[in-house]
Amino acid sequence: MEFLHRYKRNPAAVFGLVLLLAILVLAATAGLLYPQNPLGLAGRPLQWPLSNPDFLFGTDHVGRDIGAQIFHGARVSLFIGLIATVIAIIIGIVVGALSGYYGGLLDDMLMRVTEAFQILPSFLLLLVLVAVFGSELQTVIVAIGVVSWPAAARLTRAEFLSLRNREFVQAGRTLGLGDFSLIFREILPNALPPVIVYASVIMAVAILLESALAFLNLSDPNVPSWGNLIGGGRGVLRVQWYVSAIPGIAILLTVLAVSLVGQGLNDALNPRLKNR
Amino acid sequence: MTIALSIDQLSVALPADADRPYALKQVSLHLNRNEILCVVGESGSGKSMTAGAIMGLLPDRVRAESGRIEFEGRNLLELNDAELRRIRGAKIGMIFQEPMTALNPLITIGDQIGEMFRTHSKLSRRETAERVQALLRDVHIPDPLAAARAYPHELSGGQRQRAMIAMALALEPAILIADEPTTALDVTTQAQILKLIRELQERKGTAVLFITHDFGVVAEIADRVAVMQHGVVVEQGEADTILNRPQHAYTRALISAVPPLTPPPIRQVAEESILAIRQVNKIYRKGGLLGRNKRVTHAVRDVTLDLPKGGTLGIVGESGSGKSTLARCVVRLLDPNSGHIEFDNVDLASLGRRELREHARHVQMVFQDPYGSLNPRRRVGELVAQGPIVHGTPCQQALAEARELFELVGLDPDATRRYPHEFSGGQRQRICLARALALKPRVLVADEPVSALDVSVQAQVLELLARLRQQLGLSLLFITHDLRVAAQICDHIAVMKNGSVVEHGTAAQVFGSPGHEYTRSLLDAVPGRHWTPPSFAGDIERIAA
Numbered sequence: 001m002e003f004l005h006r007y008k009r010n011p012a013a014v015f016g017l018v019l020l021l022a023i024l025v026l027a028a029t030a031g032l033l034y035p036q037n038p039l040g041l042a043g044r045p046l047q048w049p050l051s052n053p054d055f056l057f058g059t060d061h062v063g064r065d066i067g068a069q070i071f072h073g074a075r076v077s078l079f080i081g082l083i084a085t086v087i088a089i090i091i092g093i094v095v096g097a098l099s100g101y102y103g104g105l106l107d108d109m110l111m112r113v114t115e116a117f118q119i120l121p122s123f124l125l126l127l128v129l130v131a132v133f134g135s136e137l138q139t140v141i142v143a144i145g146v147v148s149w150p151a152a153a154r155l156t157r158a159e160f161l162s163l164r165n166r167e168f169v170q171a172g173r174t175l176g177l178g179d180f181s182l183i184f185r186e187i188l189p190n191a192l193p194p195v196i197v198y199a200s201v202i203m204a205v206a207i208l209l210e211s212a213l214a215f216l217n218l219s220d221p222n223v224p225s226w227g228n229l230i231g232g233g234r235g236v237l238r239v240q241w242y243v244s245a246i247p248g249i250a251i252l253l254t255v256l257a258v259s260l261v262g263q264g265l266n267d268a269l270n271p272r273l274k275n276r
Numbered sequence: 277m278t279i280a281l282s283i284d285q286l287s288v289a290l291p292a293d294a295d296r297p298y299a300l301k302q303v304s305l306h307l308n309r310n311e312i313l314c315v316v317g318e319s320g321s322g323k324s325m326t327a328g329a330i331m332g333l334l335p336d337r338v339r340a341e342s343g344r345i346e347f348e349g350r351n352l353l354e355l356n357d358a359e360l361r362r363i364r365g366a367k368i369g370m371i372f373q374e375p376m377t378a379l380n381p382l383i384t385i386g387d388q389i390g391e392m393f394r395t396h397s398k399l400s401r402r403e404t405a406e407r408v409q410a411l412l413r414d415v416h417i418p419d420p421l422a423a424a425r426a427y428p429h430e431l432s433g434g435q436r437q438r439a440m441i442a443m444a445l446a447l448e449p450a451i452l453i454a455d456e457p458t459t460a461l462d463v464t465t466q467a468q469i470l471k472l473i474r475e476l477q478e479r480k481g482t483a484v485l486f487i488t489h490d491f492g493v494v495a496e497i498a499d500r501v502a503v504m505q506h507g508v509v510v511e512q513g514e515a516d517t518i519l520n521r522p523q524h525a526y527t528r529a530l531i532s533a534v535p536p537l538t539p540p541p542i543r544q545v546a547e548e549s550i551l552a553i554r555q556v557n558k559i560y561r562k563g564g565l566l567g568r569n570k571r572v573t574h575a576v577r578d579v580t581l582d583l584p585k586g587g588t589l590g591i592v593g594e595s596g597s598g599k600s601t602l603a604r605c606v607v608r609l610l611d612p613n614s615g616h617i618e619f620d621n622v623d624l625a626s627l628g629r630r631e632l633r634e635h636a637r638h639v640q641m642v643f644q645d646p647y648g649s650l651n652p653r654r655r656v657g658e659l660v661a662q663g664p665i666v667h668g669t670p671c672q673q674a675l676a677e678a679r680e681l682f683e684l685v686g687l688d689p690d691a692t693r694r695y696p697h698e699f700s701g702g703q704r705q706r707i708c709l710a711r712a713l714a715l716k717p718r719v720l721v722a723d724e725p726v727s728a729l730d731v732s733v734q735a736q737v738l739e740l741l742a743r744l745r746q747q748l749g750l751s752l753l754f755i756t757h758d759l760r761v762a763a764q765i766c767d768h769i770a771v772m773k774n775g776s777v778v779e780h781g782t783a784a785q786v787f788g789s790p791g792h793e794y795t796r797s798l799l800d801a802v803p804g805r806h807w808t809p810p811s812f813a814g815d816i817e818r819i820a821a
């Protein structure tokens with residue numbers, strides 16, 4: 001309750017939440033408003049938006065309804081963002097927790113692996129993974145998750161380092177708790193808030209990464225993602241710019257919404273920082 | 277006597293979302309020239325807020341609402357920042373509790389003291405350096421030349437506090453405000469600092485406003501005393517009157533709660549020992565690639581002690597004496613390098629992890645910090661129940677037992693569903709006790725269990741410990757730096773210094789006829805040792821209620 005109250009005091013965060021809810025509504029109503037296959041041919045190609053009442057958002061270079069792709073694309077983009085984030089956070093938490101809790105040799109090894117991932121530009125690594133394993137939707141999502149976890153791992157590790165010698169952890173140890181419950185029931189809940197906030201950044205980046213892949217025609221062509229639409233519009237960018245611009249705006253607003261919500265969460269979870 | 281500073285009907289308002297509307301309510305105090313006025317109170321009494329109001333250093337969103345603070349014919353509350361800056365440091369000096377955080381770690385001591393002259397006067401470099409040397413000699417820092425070139429972390433806690441005092445007195449201010457200046461120091465260092473403050477105050481005729489929570493310190497240093505509670509001055513007067521013939525019920529309760537330095541009559545304790553510590557060593561090795569800069573610290577050195585069955589063994593010593601390390605070795609939070617810890621014919625020191633978890637239940641620990649030792653994200657009932665659950669008690673039964681334990685330690689059983697932050701410090705320490713007792717241990721290791729608590733709460737927790745010891749037949753290993761507390765609860769006392777036990781005996785022996793020189797110096801350093809707090813039966817209960 002108090003948390004909600006603090007969250008509500010931040011107008012930018014509330015705006016972000018409203019925006020995110022609106023995108024969720026797009027995703028939820030896609031099946032109702034556009035029951036046909038969004039990748040099916042709908043009409044004459046390259047009709048401008050608002051020129052034909054049947055296609056409010058116009059049609060793309062092969063004659064598919066842009067509106068249908070935007071609505072159905074919301075599902076795909078949010079799905080990609082969510083699952084990739086969950087994958088990245090889980091890997092990050094496990095690596096960070098083990099590394100921070102046990103320290104020593106294990107810490108050294110895990111941190112070297114983390115650094116190996118960090119020094120490679122994540123998009124480059126993503127390209128390699130997609131080139132090797134193919135570009136079905138599942139593969140793309142897993143690949144995005146796999147390139148996004150190092151920062152989460154470092155964050156979790158830092159939290160664990162400061163928490164593992166607190167007295168409540170020592171108290172748990174004297175009670176005879178095993179490592180598993182010390183890590184996951186005593187320390188992790190206290191280490192989680194900054195990681196949760198960081199998850200919003202990962203989610204925003206995941207959506208962008210997928211779009212970038214699609215722009216290079218490397219994402220799954222069989223799903224109506226916003227990125228695919230932008231990639232498709234690439235050839236007609238100079239004249240029929242709306243084909244790329246409309247999904248581009250959708251991506252912009254989604255990333256903005258996710259980031260604002262993350263920032264709002266951060267402020268609400270650390271109320272003392274906000275009062276300064 | 278002339279008045280140096282007077283506070284008249286000062287009220288300080290807290291922000292709207294605080295737990296009470298006023299930090300200070302119509303506080304009236306005056307500070308005479310050439311005297312030490314002690315402001316005493318428990319946490320939240322507003323004593324530090326008073327100092328902040330004088331210096332114009334109140335926290336954000338806290339403001340003085342009404343009243344006057346008169347200094348040299350001017351109301352400090354009406355001055356702007358520039359005018360206040362000319363007074364701060366030059367005419368009113370201040371020393372803080374923790375000299376490590378109050379000094380800038382990147383500037384040498386000499387430069388920090390010299391800064392006072394650079395800011396407030398036009399002395400040349402050489403004159404400044406000479407003045408700094410004179411000041412460092414005044415505060416009796418060993419080797420003042422080296423100290424001026426040292427960075428704060430290179431000095432000991434006591435030397436840092438001496439440097440702070442030198443800085444505060446650099447411009448010979450008319451008033452010195454000391455906010456708990458000795459609380460973070462060891463007892464022998466505290467005695468030296470108190471003596472130094474007294475000496476400088478007499479020599480320079482400074483008026484000192486001394487803020488403390490410790491009546492022992494008050495007895496040691498105060499000319500006059502003001503007692504504060506919830507932002508109100510409840511009583512003020514001459515030190516002798518307040519200490520020995522207090523009128524207000526709150527003052528009486530506070531003073532009754534101060535443990536006397538004489539141990540109570542000897543309890544009968546079994547000869548048989550339940551826990552035998554034999555030749556335990558704990559060594560820390562630090563760094564040093566290829567043996568360079570290698571540091572070896574002997575934290576615990578050949579300690580041999582016996583904890584009598586049903587008795588209480590107190591381990592006293594200053595910081596760095598190894599007493600906490602020893603306690604952590606006993607519960608195996610640390611692994612001793614050598615030696616045996618025998619309990620029930622089992623050597624706890626040599627157990628593997630799995631067997632240790634089985635045996636852990638018999639030796640439990642209570643920690644110092646009641647805020648840090650409870651996981652903030654779990655209900656207190658679960659915290660108490662988790663030990664038994666790990667050891668195989670069904671969940672429902674463990675939670676039911678937790679309710680009983682809450683009753684045992686004097687808490688409402690229905691409070692088990694709440695979270696730690698909803699409890700006060702004393703209540704949390706009771707929860708910690710309940711958690712340790714949930715495993716039905718036979719030995720309880722208590723590491724400074726009352727040091728973080730206010731004096732009245734401290735008395736209640738000590739009483740509870742004494743009662744539980746009787747009721748459950750517990751044996752206590754009690755770690756403390758506070759000799760007054762040790763005198764009250766311990767049957768046997770071991771004095772530790774630099775990792776070794778220098779003296780060991782019954783409480784009466786150690787306090788009555790200390791054998792070792794170090795024990796004598798510890799006892800001599802206890803603040804207010806010549807003052808026996810008068811007892812007012814009945815008042816404590818009233819305050820507790």
